[in-house]
Amino acid sequence: MSKTSTAYEAANKVMEPGPLSEANPTGTWKDFLTIAKLGIVMSNLITTFAGFFLALKYNELLFSENILTLILCVLGAALVIAGGCCLNNYIDRDIDQLMERTIERPTVTGRINPSQVLWVGIILSAIGTVMLAMTTLTAAVIGLIGLFVYVVVYTMWLKRTHSINTVVGGISGAVPPLIGWAALDANLHWVAWILFLIMFLWQPPHFLALAMKRCEDYRNAGIPMLPVVSGFALTKRQMIWYVAALLPVSLYLFEFGVIYLILAAVLGTGWLILALSGLKTKDDIKWARMMFVYSLNYMTIMFVAMILVNI
Ligand code: HEM
Numbered sequence: 001m002s003k004t005s006t007a008y009e010a011a012n013k014v015m016e017p018g019p020l021s022e023a024n025p026t027g028t029w030k031d032f033l034t035i036a037k038l039g040i041v042m043s044n045l046i047t048t049f050a051g052f053f054l055a056l057k058y059n060e061l062l063f064s065e066n067i068l069t070l071i072l073c074v075l076g077a078a079l080v081i082a083g084g085c086c087l088n089n090y091i092d093r094d095i096d097q098l099m100e101r102t103i104e105r106p107t108v109t110g111r112i113n114p115s116q117v118l119w120v121g122i123i124l125s126a127i128g129t130v131m132l133a134m135t136t137l138t139a140a141v142i143g144l145i146g147l148f149v150y151v152v153v154y155t156m157w158l159k160r161t162h163s164i165n166t167v168v169g170g171i172s173g174a175v176p177p178l179i180g181w182a183a184l185d186a187n188l189h190w191v192a193w194i195l196f197l198i199m200f201l202w203q204p205p206h207f208l209a210l211a212m213k214r215c216e217d218y219r220n221a222g223i224p225m226l227p228v229v230s231g232f233a234l235t236k237r238q239m240i241w242y243v244a245a246l247l248p249v250s251l252y253l254f255e256f257g258v259i260y261l262i263l264a265a266v267l268g269t270g271w272l273i274l275a276l277s278g279l280k281t282k283d284d285i286k287w288a289r290m291m292f293v294y295s296l297n298y299m300t301i302m303f304v305a306m307i308l309v310n311i
């Protein structure tokens, strides 16, 4: 039997919930922050804020006159994303108990009652959507599209069935800058769409690196991530294409000025060199670890720089 069919069959088997303990849930705030994936929410907020800040500049609006919109936008986006992460944890609790990386999650250990996680997810998403709607309706609709793609399309369907899962799921991770822009200006400028594209292209090298690092974990849980289904060689080649595509797209924001251009060129070329070194590496896991760390630094530095050069 091929590796591919084994993974797909296993993915179908794990649909049944396992022996999760629901006894004595003693969930603390820390448990809820874990479930809401605080680190991921915070980094998504960098891209949301970048979208908001650039919309201020392109629409010649004053920061001081839009502080309430900023608060509604950032808090609204944070709540929708955190709500999505709670729903993701609720739905994934059967497969999370099969992976070393996720086995300690409060939804698996039973420290939090699953129905509580479900309700917190729904309530946070609803409050966040209302807050976004108080900026513009477009911002709220984009938030809902992101939530739908993340929770329904990615988590409930593709994550368990197709190796294209994370590429499609990447649409949700790319909408936060659009939310930030739309909070001020519902007619999304092309710059907003470039931010979307940068985040969309950034994600495959980010999560495929992680999927390589955690390949055995995903295999055991029957999740058909690309390295599980198609192996490391093909995964590495795909990652190179995404990193290569990211470079010209990031340079397309040339009107941000020469400092931005130099930074984008240096960071993008550095990442491409690292990605290409994967073709020759003898230690795939070490390379994947470096790609993952590079992805986080690249995203943070690029989006902070986009804000700073436009002050
Ligand atoms: C489909 C898209 C994505 C997938 C599948 C994905 C997957 C993951 C996973 C599984 C981890 C956990 C790593 C570990 O525990 O070792 C992680 C970490 C991380 N991801 Fe992503 N990610 C995606 C999109 C994003 C986006 C859009 C951002 C930010 C804008 C982001 C930022 C981070 C950060 C900051 C971490 C490390 C901190 C943490 O685990 O809390 N990711 N990613």
Ligand SMILES: CC(C)=CCC/C(C)=C/CC/C(C)=C/COP(=O)(O)OP(=O)(O)O
Residues within 6 Å of the ligand: 037, 040, 044, 080, 081, 084, 085, 088, 092, 102, 142, 143, 144, 146, 147, 150, 155, 172, 173, 175, 176
């Ligand atoms: C507007 C909106 C809701 C946007 C969503 C933005 C968002 C949460 C992007 C990150 C996507 C992500 C963390 C995928 C990992 O899920 P996973 O289930 O593969 O990770 P896990 O195995 O660690 O749970």
